[in-house]
Amino acid sequence: MEVSSKLLQAEQHSHYLDLTTDAAKYRIYLMNDHIVRIRCTFDEQFDDEASYALAMTAWDDKMDGMIEDRRRVEALPAQVEDLGHSLLLRTAQLRIIVHKQPFAIGITDLQGRVLHEDLKERPHVKDNHGRLYHYSCLNDADHYYGFGEKSGYLNKKKRRLRMHNVDTIGYDSEHTDPLYKHIPFYIKFNGETQAATGLFYHNSHDSVFDMGCERSGYWNKYSYFCADGGELDLFFMYGPDIKDVIRHYTDLTGKTIMPTRYSLGYMGSTMYYTELDRDADKAILNFVDKCKAEGIPCDGFFMSSGYTTGEDGKRYVFNWNHDRFPDPRAFIAQMREKGVALAPNIKPGMLLTHPLYAKFDKADAYVKDAAGDKSETDRYWGGQASFVDFTSPAGRQLWKEHLKSSFIELGVTSIWNDNNEYEINNPDALCAFEGEKKEISAVRPIMPNLMAQMAKEAIAEAAPNTRPYIVNRAGFAGIQRYAQTWAGDNNTSWHSLKFNVPVMLGMGLSGVANQGCDIGGFFGPAPEPELFVRWVQNGIFQPRFSIHSCNTDNTVTEPWMYPSYTKYIREAIRLRYQLVPYFYSLLHEASVEGSPVMRPMVYEFQNDPRTWEESFDFMLGGSILVANVLEQGAKTRSVYLPQGSEWINWYTRERHAGGQTIELDVSLDSIPMFLRSGAIVPLAPGLQNIQNDRVEELRLLIEPSENASFVLYEDDGVTNNYKTGDYLKTTIQVESGRETTLSFRREGTYASSVQSVVIELLCKEIAPVQVMLQGRKLPMFLDPQVWAAAEEGWYYDLELRTAKIKYGSGVEADDKVGVRFDVKDLISI
Known part of the structure; x- marks a missing residue:
């Protein structure tokens, strides 16, 4: 085991500081007044800079030509003061202290309040298995948010969290870990100092965060990050507000891509229709017509992978089943005429029996085995498969060619990337990595990001000036630059309805503003009527609003599945459409500032201690508090109204002072909402289809x-x-x-x-x-x-x-x- 315990040498450069210890080398960049990069390697020298994830750099990077809109900044001068026992670097907001012995790095604000502190005597460690550890001091007043797509309550203190993309069908949204996304970033908020900071570990190996689960009486309380390989490449961000930290993090990894406006509509979906033996196209067209007949707005349809089924019953990406879809081009055109965009399901694993398998294999378009001699195969949906290597120029090019010929040239500009977790069990399988070779274990979570990037590029090449709409299930830090995401194959239960809320709130705090979950539940029996109504009433506030299902009882989840309850579904979806101008403006804000759309209460009210642990009530933007009914058979709903604002009932206009809990009577049609004092909410009354309707009357709700x-x-x-x-x-x-x-x-x-x-x-x-x-x-x-x-x-x-x-x-x-x-x-x- 190697531990950095003593500083041996410091070498000042114009824009960074190099440090040598008795175990590791360090390089410190002052990116700006709020962001500090601390890079650590236990090897003889640092790896070459080669990042698919960063949108902002202060150095040459081998991927500069690949990353569109990457911003190059000049780091601040790394001027060092030697204080004898320590070195000091300054920005206008921070003080970075390098303790010489025992070696450790601490960061304070201008008043000397500690923002981050390494655990002295074992700040950075490499164990005998090559795993890297970074230990940080933990304070009793600390709260931890973010970590990407994670189950459970919003505050992750005393949790151990694994970073590893995996297909978790039917997961428990309170306990299952990991899920589909791998985003090694968190926000630390200290209740005593009211200061928020962020830590982003620029490392795509499998990793673990321990946020105070582990305890040893020989050390101060600590948390740690452990990665299976690579470097300890840490970006520290200072708020002091949580919203500032998210802005800085999305400066680094990119802002949310500006979406198509129609993506804010109701997106229909179900696996059921595309599994019909014949005429699945008619079933989908009938669904769209039924929506209109029921007065339920609809703007899109996510088409499940049954449309690709071959004669052997297997799913083959880029293959249209002509029994189910006799004329794909005409079908797509009919959908477009009805104001409904089609988003076909696309998977990056290609079965060995795929008609195109040999073509991709010959082009070296797949991830290779450890020797680099042949394509790696592994378990996949339907059998053994190889996986397209998006770090290979040949793989990217061939993939884009088939995206164009199979979809984009037929009129499709909405792409649904699914089953892209890259569960390749051989960690030594080789990726091209732009010709330099890299084990899949080092880049696995980056593959879904690159898959989304290829969809974006293919649309730009085949349909110039058409704004892409891309949806991804898996992803790494920076996925927001390319795609909307969703929380995968959730279980159909009241438990999922409730705990999917903090899953999404955590994603919003991790830079991914445009996301949602499958409404009504994906995996399980059909939702009972009350559960379905409550899920739709909750789902209308998610940026991605799609009712999707793979019901295990031979049923299909549709808006009108319970006719006596359809009125509640219709009313909720119409409310969603009224809010489209507000949603679209919030997504524009996300594209500029990185702000989440669904915001945990602590994001807007971090000075109110009652919000620090709130996981289920949330703000939609800065103006609307949403307190959905999430419990079966509820007759009342308790709502805490944060201090510092007055709150106005959305429906009755009754006013309530902040800083109190109120009790509401609720019925099945209740969607508890409150306007915040100072609210400005633009609405589009009567909107039925975002693509075909013109918003001629704008309504502004102003307090x-x-x-x-x-x-x-x-x-x-x-x-x-x-x-x-x-x-x-x-x-x-x-x-x-x-x-x-x-x-x-x-x-x-x-x-x-x-x-x-x-x-x-x-x-x-x-x-x-x-x-x-x-x-x-x-x-x-x-x-x-x-x-x-x-x-x-x-x-x-x-x-x-x-x-x-x-x-x-x-x-x-x-x-x-x-x-x-x-x-x-x-x-x-």
Whole structure:
């Protein structure tokens, strides 16, 4: 075993510091004032820089030509002060202390508060099996969030978590570990200092995080990271807020790709239809027509892999079964006419009996055996298979060619990447790694990222300027740059409904803003009616909203499967469609800032201790608190409303002070939601299909009791023209007071379809006395029906205590609405 215990030498370079200890070498980069890279190797020298994951670097990297939009920054000067017992590096926000003996690295803020501290006497260790350890001091006030896709409660303190992509069909969302994603990043939040920091281990070997499970009385309390190989390549990020840490992490690994707008619609799916012996295409088309007949909006369909079934009953990627889909091109065109995008299921494992197997094998497109002589084979769905090597230029090229010919040239620009965990059991199987060879154990979780990247590139090559919609089951850090994800093959149970919520919240805290889970449950018997209703009511708030199933009782999960309950399903999905402008704006924010869409309460209210352990209630953006009913047979629902804000019931407009728990009566149609004071929520009433309908009326739900702002984002939703300025960003600013001002400042060239704006202004104490638009007085109406027939004006809804203001959209100019709340003295008049 090798342990760094004593600093032997320090060598200062212009933009990094090299350290040599009695066991390992270190290189420290000050990436900026908030991000520090600490690289450690126990080998004679560092490996060459070769990262598929990083979106921001301060050095030459062999993958620079492969990673689109990688940003090169200049690290801060590595100026070192020798304090005798330690070395000191500074940024404008941090102090990095290198203790000489015993060797350890600590990081503090400007006030000297400890943000990170290695465990002295065994900070970095290499054991006799080649495993690498990094030990960090643990504080009783620490909370740990993130870690990617992980089961259980939001706070992972006292958990041991394994990083390893695996196909976990029917998993337990409270206990099963690992799941499908491998994201070695976490956020540490200290309740005493109110400081949040992040640690990202840039290492794609299998690894383990122990967040205080292990304990030894000979040491201070500690956590550790252990990787099976590679280097200890650590990026430290300082907040001090949790949202700052996520912004810095997504600076490093990339922001969420701007999605197609239709991806926010209801995406139908089931394995059942594509397993029909014949005419599966008609079953799917009938499903779309049935949605319309039932008044249920639908914008897409995830097509399960039964469409690829060969004569032997096996699934062969790129193969269309013509008994089930006689004319794929015509079928795709019919779906498109109905406003429904088709996303075919695609798998990277190719069975040995695949008609294209020999072609890929001859091209050296598969992961090789340990000797590098022949293609590695392993268990897969349907038998022995080889796996496409996406670190091979030949593998990538051949894969893209077949994506184009089998799908994109037929009109498909939505790709569903499934079963891409790369469960190759031989750790020594070889990948091309751009010609330099690397064991699969070193790059396995990167393969699904590259698979998604190839789908993105293939669409760009075959359908120029078409915005891709890619969905991935597996992934590594940075998967958000390419794909939407989902939480795999969940079990059908109340337990899954509940604990899938923190699974997704943890993903959002790990940079993956666009994700969801299979609504209704994937694996198990059909959900009972109450469970199905509650799952849909929860699912409408997930960025990916898809009802999908592989029911074990010969049934299919459909929106109308229980006719007497369909009204609840319809109402929930229609609420989802109303929220599309809000969702789309939040996803734009994620593409710029890295912000999650579904946000744990601690993300927005980290100063409120009551939020630190909350795993099930969440914020949708910054304005809406969602407290779904997650318990069977519930008649009441307790909701904690965080301090620092006032909370308004979405339906009744009843107001509640923050910092208290309230009890709600609930029925089967209840979807408990609360608006936060200062909320600004854009809505699209009546939207039925995102692709074919034009949003001509924009409704803005605004709570004006405090100053606030929100950026409403619009573009065409399907092209990449937004990258060259064809977008419309409307910054909605609220200045609160007796004379409240709503200002609308626009940026961009996109011609919005909005023709009229309706502002629903929630009034706290009194009704307005006057409403002005661009300095002119708007007419006031007493009769809501007369107001509805007018082109502009306002009236006051006394029951909901809401002023409803209507006018034609000023999309060619900035708007300003003034609302006066003076008390009108009728007696003195």
